[in-house]
Amino acid sequence: MHEIITLQLGQQSNYLATHFWNTQESYFTYSENASDDPLIDHDVHFRPGLSPDGKTETFTPRTVIYDLKGAFGSMKRVNALYEVDGDEPDPAQLNLEGMAGARQNPPPKSPPITPSPYTEALNAGLRPQRPTPATVKYFSDFSRLYYHPRSVVQLNEFEVASSVQPFEQFSTGEELFRELDKEHDLLDRDLRFFAEEADFMQGFQVFMGVDDAWGGLGGGIWRGLANKSRAFTELYTHSSILVPLSIPSRLPSSLSNFDTTSLWHTTGLLASAVESALLPSRLRGQKKETLNTIIETLDLTGKQKVAGLQFSVNASPIEDLSEGVQLDMSLSGSGGDQIDAYSMRGRDERMPRVFSQLVTTRGGRRVRRSAYEPITKTYSTSLAFPILDSFPEIFTVERDDDEDDGKDEKKEEEGREMTVRITTSLSTDSSVCTRLRRLKDTVIKSIGLEDREMIGNELAEMAEEYHEGWSSGSDSGEDD
Template sequence: MHEIITLQLGQRANYLATHFWNLQESYFTYNEEEESPVDHDVHFRPGVGADGSETYTPRTVIYDLKGGFGTLRKYNALYELTEDATPGQGLWDGKEILQQQALIPQSDYQKSLDAGLPAPTLSAETVRYWSDYNRLFYHPRSIVQLNDYELNSKIMPFEDWTIGEELFNELDKEHDLLDRDVRPFAEECDQLRALQIFTGSDDAWGGFAAKYIDRIRDEYGKKSVWVWAIENGKKVDRQTQFKRDLNKARSVHAISTQASLYAPIIDPPSRIPRSIYLDPRSEWYTSALVSAAMESVSLPTRLRPYHDFEASLAGDDSIHKIFELQSTIVQDGEDAAKSPTKPSDDSDEKEPGSSPIKKDFDLDFTYDGLTCQKSHHVFNQLQVSRGVADRENESGGEDQGILRRKRHFNSEPMFQRFHTTLPFPVLDSFPQNMFPELRSKEKISILAALTVSSRTAERLKVYETLAGRVAGVDERETLVNGLGEIRETYETGWMSDSDFDDD
């Protein structure tokens, strides 16, 4: 068994992760004759409920600010504890006055799930919190509310990167967060494979995540760490955007060098194809679109049989850690193996023969709105196609290690493709009108990719310039120099030490 522990840091991370967990729950099969292609033990853990019944809950730790959990309670129907209605007052003889915050009423969707009735159609107006469309029960250990800050507070906004650093340091000093929150899940694993982290990167959660990952690396140094770094794509005033961009620069500098995968995700991307309907004001909508790409591209990590996802990410040198997330919704009648986008002069690598490398996707979650040169070099690409039949056999059954060595010898980009006939399920917790042009409203085909390219160097150069102008004197030199060192590894013509060794 190769288990994965998930950490969810903050409101936007929890919107995305809730879609992710709903999808994992949908893959369960209850017919003994039908085995799911998804290995549920990767992300779920067995346990025992309060009444002694067996439970199966996500192996995750969910952090959010005060007021961020909505209607989600720490103790749910599986772990409900009977509390003394009149607890003892101890040594206090006076009259007690209990002040309790008003409970948030359940949404109609949640009421229907609890009653076992057909769920009503959700809308941007009816989803107030990420818990409003959650379909799972979580273990009480998974729910961690941070009471030091309140969600959407105007007095103490949780926005500056350094505030997140300080909060983690304070909490870790008091509680040892890794020991309290992560270790109990890790000790249950037979063979811990990776830690997956959903986090905001352009606010205080970026600083919180950076410190957390420092501790993870100290404790679980050899384990993979996959970071889905969410950036707010909504338009704001110039000053606020400067603050967000500086926070993003700090996150890239502090986290990408520690992670095995660091995927910046603009939520929502600024360019949306006409075949997709999106309400950009609703985090439920925008995170649903992101989840279709993110969940699809990470699908090989939980498919049967075991897939060596880590080797595909490593490429030929294990140096490049910053990946671009891209996807295309395959239209009716198209083949996921073929490029579903319009051909262009620079859409594919110009190599002898037909290259499997794709550059032109309908949705680019990493570089929308950023001016990048059209012609850029791809170092590594991992593609995942799901749904329709894949008539393209790029490897011919040849060993992937041999293929990687051939590509390295021929100075070709590293490439690997995974395919599964398992389609993307459009659940009742998902916006029902997002793909209006597709005939099938319940199952869709997707081509998703993680790409390492020289575009990252351009983005890091922008961050370097910004940090040189905006960052404080105490961090400016370290930040600018650190970003510069990372940038150099994504520039075309850069050679690693292994390249010199090969020569």
């Protein structure tokens, strides 16, 4: 079934992943009409199963959620799908060891965390009101679905937002990984369950932060830029494709009421782009891609592992692909390293040379073709991005004009009548060379002499793979 298993590492990643899973859940249909079959193949990201009583069918994400003590909010490892007899502590009182239960000497119980108004409404079977940044304190505060008990893994060795023992240094995460892996064999304990039940697993999808200790834990040893560079070079070695994500410094008019200080808002924007860019891996039918074919499209040389993600909302059809797609927002890069369509327009600078790209349009607008263009794959689907009641109101939304008034009213009652058209581009291009060189020049000033030469050389070698003079030897495009 070409299953994809997801790993979520840390608070920011879990916010983003929650938006991702909420969107996947919205694609489920419960009609017996064959013509209403979903466009999405849910088996890629969801696993069928049975509750402990063997009577209730369940469908839960193929994911493992790592976070610190106090980061899960009111989320419980055992939920309505997997209720058992007796008192079941929530993750704030339990250091999970697979399904083996708590340690011999579990930590003292903490006061229970009150569910958010959004969660309480869902639990009561009511239509919830859209959350606000003030009411979202944990990623579970806007989650719409249940997870398998094995998906929830809390690391009680550290507490979220602790000033006494902060989880900041790359080396801290690396040391914690060594200790936990030595004691439990994390891959065997946390991933084996999901991997063994897959029929034909195609790969892993990993959400993780790299500017704190999660970079060390995920990479598998410093603060700020030093964390990023160390995690970046480590992940480059082990990843097939690495896509850095960040919020651009300049935002287009298609974003409204966007709060850059709200993790709920910022991860919502990133999640809508990630979910849309990888939509071809979940589409049913002949247009369905796999992670391998996506990787082969982007990494033509075997060494161009860093891809950029661009994003537009409600954009007009793309007229020309001859120089590669340049969309409204670049979500790869940050600060002075940001190279996006806005910052490049109106300045006497050349656009980056695009080597390969995968363009996805959703909401009914097809990409127009060009006779000369980089190595390209394009996808178009009528499935627009849904604006759920768990999602922040950051986009200018559209209503489906094809629906009659009765259906619109029904959809409004369900709170799912709003959608946006999204275009994304995953690409490898020469701007990666510039960003890696700037990162190298900046980071070598802030790290010790012992690591300066090693990290500097690694970043320089990575940058050379994206030098503008590189040529694939082929200018033919590929249209799916």
